[in-house]
Amino acid sequence: MPADGVKHVKALLFDVFGTCVDWRSGVIREAEALGRKHGLRDVDWGKFADAWRALYQPQMERVRTGQRPWVKLDILHRESLEIVLRDFGISGIGAAELDEFNRVWHRLDPWPDAVEGLARLKGKYVIAPNSNGHIALLLHMAKRAGLPWDAILGAEVARAYKPLPEEYLRNVEALDLTPPEAMMVAAHHHDLDAARACGLRAAFVARPREFGLEQAVDLLPQSAYDVVASDFIDLARQLGC
Amino acid sequence: MPADGVKHVKALLFDVFGTCVDWRSGVIREAEALGRKHGLRDVDWGKFADAWRALYQPQMERVRTGQRPWVKLDILHRESLEIVLRDFGISGIGAAELDEFNRVWHRLDPWPDAVEGLARLKGKYVIAPNSNGHIALLLHMAKRAGLPWDAILGAEVARAYKPLPEEYLRNVEALDLTPPEAMMVAAHHHDLDAARACGLRAAFVARPREFGLEQAVDLLPQSAYDVVASDFIDLARQLGC
Numbered sequence: 001m002p003a004d005g006v007k008h009v010k011a012l013l014f015d016v017f018g019t020c021v022d023w024r025s026g027v028i029r030e031a032e033a034l035g036r037k038h039g040l041r042d043v044d045w046g047k048f049a050d051a052w053r054a055l056y057q058p059q060m061e062r063v064r065t066g067q068r069p070w071v072k073l074d075i076l077h078r079e080s081l082e083i084v085l086r087d088f089g090i091s092g093i094g095a096a097e098l099d100e101f102n103r104v105w106h107r108l109d110p111w112p113d114a115v116e117g118l119a120r121l122k123g124k125y126v127i128a129p130n131s132n133g134h135i136a137l138l139l140h141m142a143k144r145a146g147l148p149w150d151a152i153l154g155a156e157v158a159r160a161y162k163p164l165p166e167e168y169l170r171n172v173e174a175l176d177l178t179p180p181e182a183m184m185v186a187a188h189h190h191d192l193d194a195a196r197a198c199g200l201r202a203a204f205v206a207r208p209r210e211f212g213l214e215q216a217v218d219l220l221p222q223s224a225y226d227v228v229a230s231d232f233i234d235l236a237r238q239l240g241c
Numbered sequence: 242m243p244a245d246g247v248k249h250v251k252a253l254l255f256d257v258f259g260t261c262v263d264w265r266s267g268v269i270r271e272a273e274a275l276g277r278k279h280g281l282r283d284v285d286w287g288k289f290a291d292a293w294r295a296l297y298q299p300q301m302e303r304v305r306t307g308q309r310p311w312v313k314l315d316i317l318h319r320e321s322l323e324i325v326l327r328d329f330g331i332s333g334i335g336a337a338e339l340d341e342f343n344r345v346w347h348r349l350d351p352w353p354d355a356v357e358g359l360a361r362l363k364g365k366y367v368i369a370p371n372s373n374g375h376i377a378l379l380l381h382m383a384k385r386a387g388l389p390w391d392a393i394l395g396a397e398v399a400r401a402y403k404p405l406p407e408e409y410l411r412n413v414e415a416l417d418l419t420p421p422e423a424m425m426v427a428a429h430h431h432d433l434d435a436a437r438a439c440g441l442r443a444a445f446v447a448r449p450r451e452f453g454l455e456q457a458v459d460l461l462p463q464s465a466y467d468v469v470a471s472d473f474i475d476l477a478r479q480l481g482c
Contacts, residue, residue, distance in 0.1 A: 074417075126380060136417035139367060139392050151380050152392040156415065174397065176315075176377035 005226040006183060006239065009201055011175050012121055013130035013153065013168075015186035016138065017108075018210040020118075020129070020147065024049050026108035034101055038093060046212060048088055055080035060132060060161045070159045072134040078102045105133065106140035111207065115146050117232020120241040128153040130171050130184065132161050151175075163194030172200065185235065189222050203227035205235060246467040247424060247442055247480065252416050253362055254371035254394065254409075254441070256427035257379065258349075259451040261359075261370070261388065265290050267349035275342055279334060287453060289329055296321035301373060301402045311400045313375040319343045346374065347381035352448065356387050358473020361482040369394040371412050371425065373402050404435030413441065426476065430463050444468035446476060 017023045027049040035043055059076040062068050081102055085091065093101075121127050129138050129147075131154040138152045155161050158170035172182045179199030186192050187207035196202045204221045206229075211217070221228045229235035258264045268290040276284055300317040303309050322343055326332065334342075362368050368391055370379050375397040383390050396402050399411035413423045420440030427433050428448035437443045445462045447470075452458070462469045470476035 072417075126384065134417075135392060135394075135398075135415045139416070143367065143391060149392075150384060151376060151390075153376075157376075157398065174376045175380070176313075176375075 006201055006203075008181055009125070009183045010181045011126035011128065011172075011177055011183070012203075013128055013171060013182055013184050013195075013200070014118075015184070015188060015191050016129045016131035016133055016141070016154075017105075018207055019185065019187040019205060020114050021108035021110050021141065021145065022210070023053065023105070023108050024210065024212060027052065027104055030101060030104040030107070034093070034097075040090060043088060043090070048084060050211070051087065052077075052080055052084045055083060064161050064164055070155075070161075072156065073105070073132055073137060074102065074134065077105055103137075103140075106137050107144060108141060110145045110147060111231065113231040113233045115148070117234075117236050119148050120236035121232070121239065122148055122150065124239065124241045126150050126175060128171075128175075130154050130162075130168070163190060165194070165198050168195050168198040168200060172198075183226065188218050192225060193223070201226045203229060203235060205229045205231060247444075249422055250366070250424045250442055251422045252367035252369065252413075252418055252424070253444075254369055254412060254423055254425050254436075255359075256425070256429060256432050257370045257372035257374055257382070257395075258346075259448055260426065260428040260446060261355050262349035262351050262382065262386065263451070264294065264346070264349050265451065265453060268293065268345055271342060271345040271348070275334070275338075279331075281331060284329060284331070289325060291452070292328065293318075293321055293325045296324060297373075305402050305405055311396075311402075313397065314346070314373055314378060315343065315375065318346055344378075344381075347378045348385060349382060351386045351388060352472065354472040354474045356389070358477050360389050361477035362473070362480065363389055363391065365480065365482045367391050367416060369412075369416075371395050371403075371409070404431060406435070406439050409436050409439040409441060413439075424467065429459050433466060434464070442467045444470060444476060446470045446472060 014020055028045045031045045031048055059080055063070055081098060118127055128149055128151045131138055133154060134156040135152050138154060142149055153171045153174060155167055157174055158167045160167045172179050180201060183201035183203055184192055184195035185203045185205060187205050187210060192202040192204060202225045204225045208215055208219050227238055229238055255261055269286045272286045272289055300321055304311055322339060359368055370390060370393060372379055372395040374395060376393050379393045379395060394412045394415060396408055398415055399408045401408045413420050421442060424442035424444055425433055425436035426444045426446060428446050428451060433443040433445060443466045445466045449456055449460050468479055470479055
């Protein structure tokens with residue numbers, strides 16, 4: 001049976017990149033293919049993927065702090081891609097091909113337990129992504145991967161990026177719920193801590209290979225989350241689904 | 242095979258009240274139950290439902306014209322309900338019970354062809370509601386009725402009510418599409434005409450019993466829509482799904 005803290009929960013809001021899908025393997029796979037096509041040798045595509053992802057927070061921070069207006073994540077990814085390509089000394093790939101490659105973030109594979117776990121959870125809860133990805137990205141990903149969302153929520157609905165409070169609060173409000181009626185599910189402490197500060201419940205799901213074999217962060221729960229699960233099937237089991 | 246005009250369509254946006262679900266029968270059913278509970282005799286609940294629905298456009302018009310800020314449809318329905326109750330001479334029902342009755346709009350049944358038709362269309366297209374209903378309303382309706390939406394779009398995403406152009410254009414933009422890549426599906430000429438004025442494609446699906454047995458409007462297509470279908474299964478067939 002679920003713990004007391006979650007008995008009033010009606011909706012589960014999911015972080016997506018890293019929590020639902022394996023962004024690193026997906027980016028490496030398509031980057032390798034791009035590299036082969038363009039005869040790029042001696043590129044460590046794992047490092048390339050990590051470098052691209054490392055620009056994610058700094059790029060969003062410029063939006064969060066109001067240095068630029070809200071834009072869809074595709075725009076931020078595309079600008080970061082130019083920086084990473086330059087840093088890796090890669091040139092000569094056409095803009096249209098890079099636009100297409102940039103949408104690799106729409107084509108990421110779910111972790112093996114994700115679709116089954118979500119399908120079980122959906123029987124009892126409203127399930128929706130609460131990602132910094134925009135609606136079209138999350139929709140394309142869900143159609144391709146079979147993620148059975150009830151609705152597509154997230155940063156675009158709030159026009160604010162996590163971990164700003166208004167992002168969580170606006171999405172909870174879109175569901176006609178109060179914060180304790182929603183539980184954020186994520187593999188990242190900073191996301192869960194921000195959600196909890198807004199009054200949401202929090203479930204930590206470990207994804208110990210998100211950053212590859214040498215991952216050193218987010219391996220264990222660091223505070224008293226409402227639920228700690230090893231994967232989405234374990235989460236469903238613990239929630240009585 | 243689909244007509245030329247629709248071959249670039251990637252997403253179908255659906256009007257909901259009247260097009261996907263039978264609002265009139267649903268409202269009558271719950272109003273009758275409420276009437277029995279409170280011993281209300283001699284009320285024509287069909288007329289009551291029609292009177293409630295008749296306030297829909299005038300209430301939204303105050304938002305569209307900027308006389309009041311955007312609010313969720315539940316708020317407008319609730320205010321209209323007070324007016325209709327007064328006009329019908331009904332009093333003495335508690336606020337909490339009326340709040341619950343007001344959410345009858347979340348609990349409407351789909352037309353018999355809707356779920357099967359949408360499931361078929363979903364295999365080829367992105368399908369989403371583009372309704373003046375808010376996200377939670379559409380989500381509750383979909384969970385209850387089994388409407389298999391890919392995403393929940395509509396007035397709340399745009400913070401504008403149809404038929405304002407920004408409502409259609411913002412929802413198309415949320416899908417990363419251009420207007421001709423989206424087709425509005427509706428049983429109402431005014432909705433389709435507004436969508437077409439924004440560049441969207443248009444499919445008319447006749448719902449000749451939406452307003453009851455004496456319906457006199459929206460019975461036939463009145464202009465050259467891209468598709469004219471008798472129901473959602475016919476729509477799926479015509480679109481090659």
